Amino acid sequence: MAQALNAGLLDEIRLDLVPVVLGDGVRMLDGIGVAPASFSAPEVIAGDGVTHPR
Numbered sequence: 001m002a003q004a005l006n007a008g009l010l011d012e013i014r015l016d017l018v019p020v021v022l023g024d025g026v027r028m029l030d031g032i033g034v035a036p037a038s039f040s041a042p043e044v045i046a047g048d049g050v051t052h053p054r
Contacts, residue, residue: 002031017051
């Protein structure tokens with residue numbers, strides 16, 4: 001995702017956040033310099049045990 005964001009190819013990012021700790025992982029937004037686009041305020045949909053920012 002970082003490469004697509006740096007190249008200006010994303011116009012929307014949707015995530016599903018579930019608060020579970022499983023150990024090591026990959027940081028999703030590592031390697032992003034200055035974001036080539038500005039994003040509006042996120043729409044957040046809260047569910048039972050999950051959050052969906054858009």
